[in-house]
Amino acid sequence: MKLATKIIHAGMEPDPSTGAIMTPIYQTSTYVQEAPGVNKGFEYARSQNPTRKALEEALAAIENGKHGLAFSSGVAATDAVIKLLQPGDEVIAASDMYGGTYRLFTKIFEKFGIKFIYTDTTDPANVAAAITPKTKLIWLETPTNPLMNITDITAIADISKKAGTLLCVDNTFASPYLQNPLDLGADIVMHSSTKYIGGHSDIIQGALIMNDDALREQLYFIQKSCGAVPGPMDCFLALRGIKTLHLRMQRHCENGVVIAHWLRKHPKVSRVYWCGFEDHPGYAVAKKQMRGFGGMMSFELKDDSTDTTKKVLSGTHLFSLAESLGGVESLINHPASMTHASIPREERIKNGLSDALIRLSVGVEDADDLIEDLQKAIG
The missing domain is CATH 3.90.1150.10 (Aspartate Aminotransferase, domain 1)
Structure with missing residues (x-):
C-alpha cells in the first residue's frame, strides 16, 4: 500500500455497530464486564480506549512499525522512554535538541542517577567515542530543533546495535511523511503529535512507535501505570489530522x-x-x-x-x-x-x-x- 493511501486508511475500520466511517469518540472511563475478568478487551480507559487503539494502530502503520502507543504529550512519551532505564545508566543525546527534552533530562532524571552525555551526533564518530558499558540509550533529533542539523540514522543505528543500546529518534520535525526512522534501524520513534501529526494546533499529544514486542510491553506497562494518556477527543482529532x-x-x-x-x-x-x-x-x-x-x-x-x-x-x-x-x-x-x-x-x-x-x-x-x-x- 502506497503512503498516501496508508495515511488515509491506516487504523480505520467502520464502526461495527453502526457502520460509521469515522472512529467514534468513546467518551467513557470504564467498561461493563460480562463477569469478573470477562470483558470485550477493554477494562478501564487509562489502560485501553477504542478511539486511542485506532490511533495507535494508525501511528504504527504510517511509521512502518508494528506497535504504536499514544501519550498525553511529546514530553510524556519521552518520559516513558527514559523510564526504561535504571540509576547508573547513561544516555547519549544530541547537543542541539528541543529545550523541553533537555529540561526533562537535566532537571528530572539526572537526580535519579541517570547520566546524560551531550555530543554532536552529526558526526557518528562522536557517538561511537561516547559509548561506555553503561550506555543504554542513544537519543536523536533529526532534523534538530532549532538549528536543523542532520544525523545519519543508519550510521548511528549501526553503532547502537554493536553496543547493544536502544536508539530512539525524535521524528517530530520530519513527520512520518518525510522520514521513517524504524526503516533506518531505530528501535523507537518518538513524536510530539501536537505538531505535524495533529496539524491544526488544537491538541497536545505524543507517540511512540516500535517493532519489538517485548519493548512494546515494557512501554505499555509504563503508559498504563503512569497514566500519561490522551483523552478520546484528542485521539479523534489526531486521527482526523493524520488523514491530511x-x-x-x-x-x-x-x-x-x-x-x-x-x-x-x-x-x-x-x-x-x-x-x-x-x-x-x-x-x-x-x-x-x-x-x-x-x-x-x-x-x-x-x-x-x-x-x-x-x-x-x-x-x-x-x-x-x-x-x-x-x-x-x-x-x-x-x-x-x-x-x-x-x-x-x-x-x-x-x-x-x-x-x-x-x-x-x-x-x-x-x-x-x-x-x-x-x-x-x-x-
Whole structure:
C-alpha cells in the first residue's frame, strides 16, 4: 500500500455497530464486564480506549512499525522512554535538541542517577567515542530543533546495535511523511503529535512507535501505570489530522523551499538554517533518508541586536508569534526566550543557538503572502 493511501486508511475500520466511517469518540472511563475478568478487551480507559487503539494502530502503520502507543504529550512519551532505564545508566543525546527534552533530562532524571552525555551526533564518530558499558540509550533529533542539523540514522543505528543500546529518534520535525526512522534501524520513534501529526494546533499529544514486542510491553506497562494518556477527543482529532498529513506536508515542503531561498537572498539576513540547501553540511544525508526537506527553518539577521530581533518577531501578521510548530498556520518563534529558554545561555551559545536566532514554522498559506508578511517585518 502506497503512503498516501496508508495515511488515509491506516487504523480505520467502520464502526461495527453502526457502520460509521469515522472512529467514534468513546467518551467513557470504564467498561461493563460480562463477569469478573470477562470483558470485550477493554477494562478501564487509562489502560485501553477504542478511539486511542485506532490511533495507535494508525501511528504504527504510517511509521512502518508494528506497535504504536499514544501519550498525553511529546514530553510524556519521552518520559516513558527514559523510564526504561535504571540509576547508573547513561544516555547519549544530541547537543542541539528541543529545550523541553533537555529540561526533562537535566532537571528530572539526572537526580535519579541517570547520566546524560551531550555530543554532536552529526558526526557518528562522536557517538561511537561516547559509548561506555553503561550506555543504554542513544537519543536523536533529526532534523534538530532549532538549528536543523542532520544525523545519519543508519550510521548511528549501526553503532547502537554493536553496543547493544536502544536508539530512539525524535521524528517530530520530519513527520512520518518525510522520514521513517524504524526503516533506518531505530528501535523507537518518538513524536510530539501536537505538531505535524495533529496539524491544526488544537491538541497536545505524543507517540511512540516500535517493532519489538517485548519493548512494546515494557512501554505499555509504563503508559498504563503512569497514566500519561490522551483523552478520546484528542485521539479523534489526531486521527482526523493524520488523514491530511500527506497533503499538508506537500504544501509545507513547497512553501519551505520558497521561503528558505527568499530569506537567503534577503540583504538583511545573514544566515538561514534549512537542510534543503545543497551546501548544508547534512544535505546529502537528509536527501538520502528524507523524502523532502519540510517547512521548518531558522535564520539570523545581519543586525543581530535585541531590538531588531524583537522588532521582526513582533512585526509579522500571518506568522503568529507563538511556541509550537507543524500547524497549518505559520508561526514565528524566538528559541532563546521561548522553546529553549530552559537551556542555560552558555550552553545555547556553545551549541550555536544565538540570542538572535529566529525560528519559522512555515504553514500552508500562499507563499507570496508569507513573503510579503516577512518583508514588512524585516524591512
